[in-house]
Amino acid sequence: MKKLINDPANVISDALLGFAAAHPDVRVDYENRIVVRGDAPVQGKVGLVSGGGSGHEPLHAGFVGPGMLDAACAGEVFTSPVPDQMVAATKAVDGGAGVLHIVKNYTGDIMNFELAAEMVEAEHGTQVVSVVVDDDVAVQDSLYTAGRRGVGATVLVEKIAGAAAEEGRPLGEVADVARRVNSYARSMGLALTSCTVPAAGKPTFDLPEGEMEVGIGIHGEPGRRRVPVAPANEIADMLVSPILSDLDFTGGEGVIAFVNGMGATPLIELYVMFNEVSQILAKAGIPVARSLVGPYITSLDMAGCSVTLLKADDEILRLWDAPVNTPALRRGV
């Protein structure tokens, strides 16, 4: 294992120290391992709390700030945070208008956020609504699985619901916007290499040279199938086809197309992929209304990418274009 770390046991606390040093406009609560917007709680604004296992940076802490999240909870690598963290985050951002929990659909995240919501409502009377993100088309049969995983759409939900909250809209409406974004978004990912969890010290799965794993999530869990490495245009088709056959993307205002890097793939390859994705969409008669290209929801040092398409409408585009001022996404400010 070659990593820029001191002690594998201290990766998250060391990274939080660095995050705080680099971004003085957010507050870091080291004891609870939460990152909170500098001016929280914002009175009268719905608070947005998300969180999950670490290793997906910049998600979630990188998206804390005006126009996006009010707080993020950092779990151990690839492990859901614990309810105490979520309770602390919820209390820190409660400006009297209620708090929205944005939860990626993983068994651990669901159960810990569920416990936290029960605890915070019982002890503090804060109104909490949870929205679950489950956009991964690689998981097909939800009757016999834990359901689709929350992946790329999480970034889009956090941005768009964050903009709705910033407009001062009530909790029910912000939650509805978040649910609509999730229901209009689909993702599919692919790994060229596995990833190495610092505490484990070796790659989570073996992926021989010349093979790639299609349908991966963001935790180094193996995907649905293993195939020989292919050119970018064929890879783009493997990712976009299942998305387009899962939801009708025509007839709206086009799509927000998001090509995401898994951590170790250079931006130049992500642009090669974006070109292929946009050509497939052009052939399918689906205009690209907005785009996002880069590593925004990663899987440590995994090489590979994911594609997320969000069917847009006027409101989604307006909220997408709204100003955002966070460490990892900043524009219009």
Next chain:
Amino acid sequence: MDTEALTAWIREFARLISANKAELTELDSAIGDGDHGANMDRGMTAVVSVLDAEPQESPSALFKKVGMTLISKVGGASGPLYGTAFLRMAAAAGDDVDLAKVLRAGLDGVIARGKAEPGDKTMVDALAPAVAALEAGKSVQAAAAAADQGREATIPLVARKGRASYLGERSAGHADPGATSVTLLLAAAATTLGDKA
């Protein structure tokens, strides 16, 4: 079964988790995300520290402390599942602990929190046979053996809960890590409570 004996059970469970951390991680890497050993070890190490600092006065207080500590320290799915199990065990523990009764309450808690059924390739598949053995009046050693058999029976199963379920058919051929850590809980009971049940 007094608080001292039950505390010895919990400490032995912590020791077995630590000793088998690598195996749990190995199993979880095959069908999950490779963190079950590290997470359970972190949680049970915290439990032992808490018990060193504050010895508990009653079985109920002991189980509650274990449950709250696991919920606060473990995260993932196993934190809420083991934590809920111990909180339910605390509620079911009277002055004289009936192991069958408290483990039944724990099992019901795991099922309520995780919504798993037998055969889903989860903790339930090892815990349910152990509880059934105790309820049938068998020894703690027999319950531990039933848990082992339940764990072995998860090997050919296709997972329907948790991250392993994303693998579909590829989850078959590996023992479930959660069922494996449950066998350690029962093995610890067999060595510390075996002559007391």
